[in-house]
Amino acid sequence: MKILYFINGLNYKGGMARIVVDKANYLADKFHHDVTICVANDVESSAYNLSKNVKLCKIGGGNQLNANSLRKIVGCFTQIKNISRLLNEIEPNIVVNAQTQVVTWTLPFIRRDIPKIMEIHFSYLGMEYNLNDKSRLFKTLYFAVAKSIYRRYGRFVILTDEDRHYWNLKNMVVINNFTQLSTDRLSDLSSKRIICVARYHVQKRLDLLIDAWAKIHDRHNDWKVEVFGMGPDKAILQSLIDKLGLTDSFILNDAVDDVKSEYLKSSIFALTSEHEGFGLVLLEAMTVGLPICMFNIVGVGWAYNNGQTALACDFGNTENFAKNLEKLIESPHLRLKLRNNALKELPKYSIDHIMSQWNDLFIKCCNNA
Structure with a gap:
């Protein structure tokens, strides 16, 4: 053909x-x-x-x-x-x-x-x-x-x-x-790191992730959020991070070719996009065994599965997003449960x-x- x-x-x-x-x-x-x-x-x-x-x-x-x-x-x-x-x-x-x-x-x-x-x-x-x-x-x-x-x-x-x-x-x-991403091992979910892979662009609404983290970082000051990406809004986001006193716990990194190794060094994946076509990064995170915290928007419902494979709340509600993030931080059992449920769904993709x-x-x- x-x-x-x-x-x-x-x-x-x-x-x-x-x-x-x-x-x-x-x-x-x-x-x-x-x-x-x-x-x-x-x-x-x-x-x-x-x-x-x-x-x-x-x-x-x-x-x-x-x-x-x-x-x-x-x-x-x-x-x-x-x-x-x-x-x-x-x-x-x-x-x-x-x-x-x-x-x-x-x-x-x-x-x-x-x-x-x-x-x-x-x-x-x-x-x-x-x-x-x-x-x-x-x-x-x-x-x-x-x-x-x-x-x-x-x-x-x-x-x-x-x-x-x-x-x-x-x-x-x-x-x-x-996703073409494949792995012979999964994250052990023991590191105290939350990862986000996204463009530094207003559509990804990383300002909301920063706001959510600001609500709980004092109670979990041994954890860090690390973002990997490229885009025009990096300086603006960094200014917001510094203003909120999160400089040491919320890190903006450049995009990396070997993103799998960064997933494997993390225990939670966070996504705060306003909209997605499909949310391919969610599939990548699931592949390496990361539980997901996100907003419930069009383009990510397949990864939510009625709360069995991810935690989600209404878009823009950073109070509930922070609560969900904290649940995952405080419960290794919940992280493992969401990961195991998500792995069962992967053959579909x-x-x-x-x-x-x-x-x-x-x-x-x-x-x-």
């Missing part, structure tokens, strides 16, 4: 690029499909290891999309023409679009004989959040147009069941993410299981099922 993926770019590290590369590698190496990834930004390189069996190409015209208005319009028309040319040259059996600019809005109208799948890596609320600076009318019109376009794809793939009712499209399919779902979907689309 010939599979063509469209994505904005692969030359930078990010969740979308990583998951698309992992999927493409698996489809090419395990299922032996003929896979091509086409990038819209015209940078033919990948920040993640790409299998020698996966081809990489560019649309062309992408360097004009960030220029002035006239050049941007020219770039859009150039890409539309080139998308059609690529489909005719490659003749894929199926096309998958990972929220690629220009491609998203035009692909359903080009070569309608080729099945097409739209996959999104944000929740509905996440996409709405990214439009916070727009008017209510703009948001309404944007989602009306988006839904009218998405329903023209053969399938519209979202990440979680809880996101279904926001979209309410008949061609929806839910396929979760997976293995790469073999998830990629079998994708392969089955491709076959159904090709057979018009």
Whole structure:
């Protein structure tokens, strides 16, 4: 089967690029499909290891999309023409679009004989959040147009069941993410360290984690919170930490390549995001045996499992978040219980299981099922 993926770019590290590369590698190496990834930004390189069996190409015209208005319009028309040319040259059996600019809005109208799948890596609320600076009318019109376009794809793939009712499209399919992180050992849950892996960005709401920790750190001054990530808000967050007198117990680290070793040196994973597409870091934490403390938001319900596999409270309630964090700190038994329950759920999110779902979907689309 010939599979063509469209994505904005692969030359930078990010969740979308990583998951698309992992999927493409698996489809090419395990299922032996003929896979091509086409990038819209015209940078033919990948920040993640790409299998020698996966081809990489560019649309062309992408360097004009960030220029002035006239050049941007020219770039859009150039890409539309080139998308059609690529489909005719490659003749894929199926096309998958990972929220690629220009491609998203035009692909359903080009070569309608080729099945097409739209996959999104944000929740509905996440996409709405990214439009916070727009008017209510703009948001309404944007989602009306988006839904009218998405329903023209053969399938519209979202990440979680809880996101279904926001979209309410008949061609929806839910396929979760997976993690490539593997380990031959689990955290022994004995270290006095809480870990968070997140971008230093307002959407991750690390200010709420700082606020929650400020409420209980005096009673647990032998524990530390350590965050690993990159992003524009690090200095702002550090200023808040210093202001609250948490400098020695709340540490902001740069992102690390070997994040597994940091998980293994921790006993609790904390997440305070305002929204998530799927919350892949939760799956990573569960894989190494860390109990989770988080807000109950769209994109993480699968990890909560009615309180059997994580502790959660309403978003923004730092009082209850702090109480849940303290429960985990004070109870090794609770940490072990949540960890053991979570480990039973992990097979649902293995790469073999998830990629079998994708392969089955491709076959159904090709057979018009």
